[in-house]
Amino acid sequence: MKYETQKVALPFFMVAMALFTLQVVFGLLAATVYAFPSFMTDVMPFHIMRVSHTNLLIVWLLIGFMGCTYYLMPEEAEREIHSPNLAYLQLAIFAFAGAAALVGYQFGIHEGREFLEQPFWVKVLITISFLMFLFNTSMTLHRGRKTAINLVLMLGLWLAAVFWLFAFYNPTNLAVDKLYWWWVVHLWVEGVWELIMASLLGYLLIKMTGVDREVIEKWLYIIVGLALFSGLLGTGHHYYWIGAPSYWQPLSSVFSTLEVAPFFAMVVFAFTMFWKGSRNHPNKAAMLWALGCPTIAFFGAGVWGFMHTLSFVNYYTHGTQVTAAHGHLAFYGAYVMLILGVITYAMPQIRRVQPYNQVLNMWGFWVMTSGMCFMTFTLTFAGVVQTHLQRVLGMNYMEVQLQLELFYIMRLGSGIAVAVGAGMLLYAFFGPAREQVPAGGTQITAGTGSA
Numbered sequence: 461m462k463y464e465t466q467k468v469a470l471p472f473f474m475v476a477m478a479l480f481t482l483q484v485v486f487g488l489l490a491a492t493v494y495a496f497p498s499f500m501t502d503v504m505p506f507h508i509m510r511v512s513h514t515n516l517l518i519v520w521l522l523i524g525f526m527g528c529t530y531y532l533m534p535e536e537a538e539r540e541i542h543s544p545n546l547a548y549l550q551l552a553i554f555a556f557a558g559a560a561a562l563v564g565y566q567f568g569i570h571e572g573r574e575f576l577e578q579p580f581w582v583k584v585l586i587t588i589s590f591l592m593f594l595f596n597t598s599m600t601l602h603r604g605r606k607t608a609i610n611l612v613l614m615l616g617l618w619l620a621a622v623f624w625l626f627a628f629y630n631p632t633n634l635a636v637d638k639l640y641w642w643w644v645v646h647l648w649v650e651g652v653w654e655l656i657m658a659s660l661l662g663y664l665l666i667k668m669t670g671v672d673r674e675v676i677e678k679w680l681y682i683i684v685g686l687a688l689f690s691g692l693l694g695t696g697h698h699y700y701w702i703g704a705p706s707y708w709q710p711l712s713s714v715f716s717t718l719e720v721a722p723f724f725a726m727v728v729f730a731f732t733m734f735w736k737g738s739r740n741h742p743n744k745a746a747m748l749w750a751l752g753c754p755t756i757a758f759f760g761a762g763v764w765g766f767m768h769t770l771s772f773v774n775y776y777t778h779g780t781q782v783t784a785a786h787g788h789l790a791f792y793g794a795y796v797m798l799i800l801g802v803i804t805y806a807m808p809q810i811r812r813v814q815p816y817n818q819v820l821n822m823w824g825f826w827v828m829t830s831g832m833c834f835m836t837f838t839l840t841f842a843g844v845v846q847t848h849l850q851r852v853l854g855m856n857y858m859e860v861q862l863q864l865e866l867f868y869i870m871r872l873g874s875g876i877a878v879a880v881g882a883g884m885l886l887y888a889f890f891g892p893a894r895e896q897v898p899a900g901g902t903q904i905t906a907g908t909g910s911a
């Protein structure tokens with residue numbers, strides 16, 4: 461760790477991981493209800509488990525992005541964070557807002573718009589905190605070195621804030637409501653968050669492979685161009701059945717198919733850099749995450765996204781378990797693995813030790829990733845059966861659900877595997893650091909640890 465203020469990232473990583481743990485717990489509860497429908501009915505209704513699960517996800521991913529930015533920015537901008545105290549304050553506000561929303565949900569207080577259920581005042585606090593974050597990091601960048609990595613990262617974060625503003629616009633007409641709702645939900649994950657993903661991956665790859673910055677930057681621009689070109693008009697793959705004009709059906713079938721391209725480019729990018737790289741970085745676990753993230757994102761977002769994105773396919777699969785399968789693997793591959801990868805890379809440097817607990821970390825990687833993949837497969841099978849029985853044969857919804865029980869039990873099982881993998885990772889990150897001296901490797905010491 462070259463710069464003292466990079467350690468600002470640590471509390472962000474800790475809060476993010478605490479919320480991730482809670483997210484998995486609520487996921488397990490919701491999955492248990494699917495398998496055993498009377499589970500906890502008197503204590504906590506399913507929709508409260510679900511809203512807690514999805515909101516925790518969004519909140520911890522955002523806190524994770526902030527932590528990654530605070531960690532990366534000093535090195536890229538070659539100067540200390542503008543104000544560490546502002547960062548801590550901003551984290552406290554964000555965490556308080558997230559916690560307040562979560563507690564409120566348990567009492568049934570929410571605004572009922574999927575993913576954007578937070579009460580108005582919570583949304584305001586989130587906005588204030590995010591603006592403080594943007595100010596703090598932008599000031600650091602403004603006074604420091606500008607690189608493709610920190611510029612693309614900040615562009616992604618600023619655009620995320622701009623689209624977030626549509627969360628405040630809630631028209632009464634349901635069709636218009638949905639139209640703008642996707643400007644937050646779709647344009648985040650299939651637009652501007654991809655800029656965050658590409659730049660953080662670029663950062664990890666520069667650090668770990670030693671490939672020239674110029675090469676990484678060219679790739680970055682190509683990926684950003686592809687993401688924005690396809691993702692904006694791709695939004696219309698959510699406009700097929702909400703009362704929007706019918707031209708969205710051919711238009712977005714084409715453009716959302718192109719959305720596969722940036723995800724594919726990121727896989728090629730990561731592996732090409734890995735093979736070209738001259739440096740043998742001691743943090744093998746971080747390298748594994750940096751390769752795994754674009755790979756799983758390509759399958760989750762690209763392949764599983766394409767599977768149901770053509771309007772004549774989506775006509776049948778819309779809102780079935782196929783969607784849930786895709787949602788899980790895409791979020792996991794693109795954004796969960798990304799942040800876990802940066803944490804894996806950053807923690808030894810923040811703690812000023814050699815890369816530690818590498819084997820446990822990699823076990824966590826494989827157990828959790830296998831669990832998520834298995835969950836995706838079971839939900840996909842459930843979704844295909846559901847689509848056929850419900851949409852082709854016209855059986856009624858609840859009758860169909862009874863036919864899917866076996867898949868839901870297997871999903872619960874894979875969820876338990878995910879939880880076990882997450883436990884291993886948390887211990888690997890925050891538990892005692894067991895030293896591993898790499899064979900013939902150089903010792904990383906404070907001051908040179910950014911290599």
Ligand code: HEM
Nearest residue numbers: 649697716719761765766768769778779783787790791794
């Ligand atoms: C990392 C990127 C992505 C993430 C995190 C993501 C996540 C999600 C989630 C959570 C949903 C469900 C939304 C809801 O609650 O209704 C969804 C829906 C959808 N996604 Fe993605 N997605 C990503 C990329 C893609 C890509 C690249 C494609 C197309 C190639 C795609 C195609 C779709 C379609 C067609 C739907 C609507 C499903 C339906 O009609 O029920 N997604 N996505």
Ligand code: HEM
Nearest residue numbers: 484487488490491510783784787788791792796875878879
């Ligand atoms: C122990 C692991 C997990 C279990 C058991 C689990 C279970 C569930 C369940 C039961 C739902 C509700 C589905 C519905 O309403 O039909 C759900 C929704 C969701 N979960 Fe998870 N989950 C887990 C982990 C994760 C992780 C790690 C992520 C992020 C990568 C995630 C992202 C989501 C999303 C985005 C939705 C909304 C999906 C949609 O609208 O289609 N979950 N999860």
Ligand SMILES: [Fe+2]
Nearest residue numbers: 646650695697
């Ligand atoms: Fe989308």
